[in-house]
Amino acid sequence: MARKQKRSWGATLTIIPFWVLILGAYVGTMIWTVFISMTSSKMLPNSTFVGFDQYRRLFATDRWNIAVHNIIIYGALLMMLCLVIGFLMAVMLDSRIRAEDTVRTIVLYPYAMSFIVTGLIWQWMMNPTVGLEKAMHDFGWTSFSFDWLVTSDKAIYALVIAGVWQASGLITALMLAGLRGIDQDIWKASRVDGIPTWRVYFSIVLPMMRPTIVTAVVLMSLSVIKAYDLVVALTGGGPGLSTDVPAKFIMDFFFERANIGLATAACSVLLAFVLVFFTPWFYFEYFREKKGNR
Amino acid sequence: MTTFNARSVTSLFAAALLAGAATSAFAGEKADVIHWWTSGSEAAAVKVLADAYNKAGGEWVDAAIAGGNGNNAKSIGINRIVGGNPPAAMQIIPGKELDEFVANGYVRDISDLAAAGGWKAAIPALFWDSITRDGKVYGVPIDLHGQTWSWWSIPALQKAGADVPKSWDDFFPTLDKLKAAGIIPVAVSRDAWTIDSMWRFLMISKGGTDLFKKVYIDRDSEAMHSAAFKGVVETLFKMRDYSDAGASARNWNDSTALVINNTAGVQFMGDWAKGEFLNAGKKPMADFACTPTIGANKGYVFGGDMFIVTATKDPALLKAEDLLVNTIMDKDVQVAFNLVKGSIPVRGDVDTSKVDPCGQIGLKLMADPANQVGDRDFYLTPDAIGAIQDLLGAAWADKTASVDDFVGKFEAAISTQ
Numbered sequence: 001m002a003r004k005q006k007r008s009w010g011a012t013l014t015i016i017p018f019w020v021l022i023l024g025a026y027v028g029t030m031i032w033t034v035f036i037s038m039t040s041s042k043m044l045p046n047s048t049f050v051g052f053d054q055y056r057r058l059f060a061t062d063r064w065n066i067a068v069h070n071i072i073i074y075g076a077l078l079m080m081l082c083l084v085i086g087f088l089m090a091v092m093l094d095s096r097i098r099a100e101d102t103v104r105t106i107v108l109y110p111y112a113m114s115f116i117v118t119g120l121i122w123q124w125m126m127n128p129t130v131g132l133e134k135a136m137h138d139f140g141w142t143s144f145s146f147d148w149l150v151t152s153d154k155a156i157y158a159l160v161i162a163g164v165w166q167a168s169g170l171i172t173a174l175m176l177a178g179l180r181g182i183d184q185d186i187w188k189a190s191r192v193d194g195i196p197t198w199r200v201y202f203s204i205v206l207p208m209m210r211p212t213i214v215t216a217v218v219l220m221s222l223s224v225i226k227a228y229d230l231v232v233a234l235t236g237g238g239p240g241l242s243t244d245v246p247a248k249f250i251m252d253f254f255f256e257r258a259n260i261g262l263a264t265a266a267c268s269v270l271l272a273f274v275l276v277f278f279t280p281w282f283y284f285e286y287f288r289e290k291k292g293n294r
Numbered sequence: 295m296t297t298f299n300a301r302s303v304t305s306l307f308a309a310a311l312l313a314g315a316a317t318s319a320f321a322g323e324k325a326d327v328i329h330w331w332t333s334g335s336e337a338a339a340v341k342v343l344a345d346a347y348n349k350a351g352g353e354w355v356d357a358a359i360a361g362g363n364g365n366n367a368k369s370i371g372i373n374r375i376v377g378g379n380p381p382a383a384m385q386i387i388p389g390k391e392l393d394e395f396v397a398n399g400y401v402r403d404i405s406d407l408a409a410a411g412g413w414k415a416a417i418p419a420l421f422w423d424s425i426t427r428d429g430k431v432y433g434v435p436i437d438l439h440g441q442t443w444s445w446w447s448i449p450a451l452q453k454a455g456a457d458v459p460k461s462w463d464d465f466f467p468t469l470d471k472l473k474a475a476g477i478i479p480v481a482v483s484r485d486a487w488t489i490d491s492m493w494r495f496l497m498i499s500k501g502g503t504d505l506f507k508k509v510y511i512d513r514d515s516e517a518m519h520s521a522a523f524k525g526v527v528e529t530l531f532k533m534r535d536y537s538d539a540g541a542s543a544r545n546w547n548d549s550t551a552l553v554i555n556n557t558a559g560v561q562f563m564g565d566w567a568k569g570e571f572l573n574a575g576k577k578p579m580a581d582f583a584c585t586p587t588i589g590a591n592k593g594y595v596f597g598g599d600m601f602i603v604t605a606t607k608d609p610a611l612l613k614a615e616d617l618l619v620n621t622i623m624d625k626d627v628q629v630a631f632n633l634v635k636g637s638i639p640v641r642g643d644v645d646t647s648k649v650d651p652c653g654q655i656g657l658k659l660m661a662d663p664a665n666q667v668g669d670r671d672f673y674l675t676p677d678a679i680g681a682i683q684d685l686l687g688a689a690w691a692d693k694t695a696s697v698d699d700f701v702g703k704f705e706a707a708i709s710t711q
Contacts, residue, residue: 042675043394044372063684129540150542152691238484239542240691241684255365257680258391 043258054265086171119233178212323614325382326355339635389671437637479536481558486687503593681707
């Protein structure tokens with residue numbers, strides 16, 4: 001306790017800019033956003049207080065509900081598929097294959113591409129009049145049909161395909177790092193005991209990789225929450241509203257629809273969602289061990 | 295190098311500063327103008343405007359901001375205004391957008407310039423209303439666009455053995471013939487606003503001016519539940535069968551290209567599509583046909599572009615703004631600008647003999663005030679327009695949507711404040 005009371009003013013002074021930055025740039029803008037969402041702001045921000053009117057309208061808007069529904073489907077499928085594919089590819093790479101570096105580069109390559117490029121590539125591939133379907137028809141397989149991109153109830157899965165293609169490489173790289181971090185003695189011991197390889201992966205390696213998986217899920221959930229570019233490039237939110245997402249809803253109402261009040265209300269709902277669900281979980285996953293060790 | 299000491303650097307700076315001050319004092323009045331005219335023909339048109347302004351003794355500072363339908367430019371303009379560094383002038387769409395700028399006192403009242411220039415007599419009454427609030431003038435109109443045209447490929451029609459339909463009875467048979475000839479009858483794009491273009495074409499051309507006005511201006515519930523309105527909705531729904539599978543992955547200009555190279559029969563789009571045809575070297579009425587209406591109804595839905603000038607007390611800026619406003623409304627400038635841009639001049643008292651054949655059709659329709667219908671931006675908030683587009687986009691994609699359901703949702707959407 002004696003040490004704690006003796007302050008280093010130099011350190012305090014050094015930290016002040018960070019506090020200014022955090023309070024001003026992060027907390028300040030958050031408070032401003034929530035405040036504006038309680039006003040009647042349309043094209044320009046104003047301070048006419050209207051309480052929760054914007055939220056009432058938001059939740060009564062079909063489009064918002066579609067967007068939330070879509071992001072849940074997209075997020076759940078993307079994370080599940082990326083984790084499974086990432087893990088399997090990492091296991092494959094970890095089994096000391098030849099040309100591992102080349103394969104790793106190929107697998108990681110999509111991640112180096114922007115969402116806009118990814119969206120455009122897949123838009124061409126999945127467009128039935130110029131893409132895969134036409135190619136198959138030209139080869140003579142005329143019954144082939146792949147029109148998810150232009151079919152209302154399947155377009156969201158087209159989005160998932162492009163998203164998984166883009167993100168699974170990164171998850172593979174993370175998983176590979178995680179696998180390489182497993183103590184080799186565990187493998188030796190399991191071989192001595194004659195435990196089948198799949199069982200070792202499933203019962204021993206996977207639980208040990210929990211921190212890696214958590215990191216992967218955190219990274220992916222952040223990219224899901226802010227999903228925007230891919231949707232704009234791939235489907236533009238269509239057909240109709242079938243691939244709309246909250247970020248696109250927010251951007252549209254901010255700029256095109258001149259309704260800052262409603263847009264900030266949607267932002268605040270996303271913020272609340274992150275605060276209620278993700279933050280406690282992040283905290284639990286990242287900090288509980290350290291607290292326990294202390 | 296030794297001569298290059300601190301003192302000489304200082305004096306160099308001083309000289310540079312003096313020179314800078316001198317040029318700004320002696321050169322013309324500076325005006326920075328925010329706009330979103332960045333495509334080929336648009337940029338060329340802006341150059342016409344900038345040259346005219348510079349020639350009149352001003353100094354045009356171009357602040358072109360790319361990005362579809364001006365959203366980027368508008369948000370930068372609004373940010374600069376709210377941040378206390380307003381541009382001398384910025385482009386906006388005539389209509390409701392002006393309200394908030396005026397209510398917050400950001401826009402200069404230019405009634406005196408408008409009176410001196412005789413604007414009221416020279417521009418369409420509807421456009422006059424859209425630049426005035428409480429009898430004061432706040433906007434500088436520059437061009438008129440026809441928002442609801444149909445663009446037909448003449449070779450495609452010939453191949454199908456058909457003509458541009460003269461009446462609504464011919465309409466679907468013509469589309470059927472195109473389909474039978476292996477041509478995509480209607481080129482549709484993925485963006486909901488392009489469905490909205492088609493919808494308003496049907497509203498004005500099949501529904502008629504009265505119905506259009508009752509629905510869009512009066513938001514008349516009875517009109518929206520009338521048989522005529524439902525007929526328009528049914529026609530729109532029926533047209534879904536004449537599009538192709540690739541439509542929902544295409545941009546509007548890709549759809550125009552389909553008509554240009556005769557893969558598709560018709561596109562419903564504003565007269566900016568004409569720029570694409572002309573750029574591709576196509577001749578109006580020889581390679582493509584343009585018609586704003588089918589059948590007996592003769593309405594012309596027009597929109598346009600205008601500028602607002604910032605409210606200021608700075609005498610230099612005021613002078614620059616005066617010069618800018620008068621340049622934009624100059625008769626010769628209006629003609630020269632609109633010839634390049636493909637739109638038609640706002641002033642009716644100018645020489646329009648050089649306007650292309652499609653533009654002439656528009657001018658002829660506009661000459662009769664009974665045909666003039668202002669586009670939705672004149673009466674609806676961007677929010678309501680967006681709500682209608684969401685509805686149209688969803689209804690176009692969902693083939694199970696019923697007409698009555700659509701009517702109910704349309705009435706709710708158009709009432710969005």
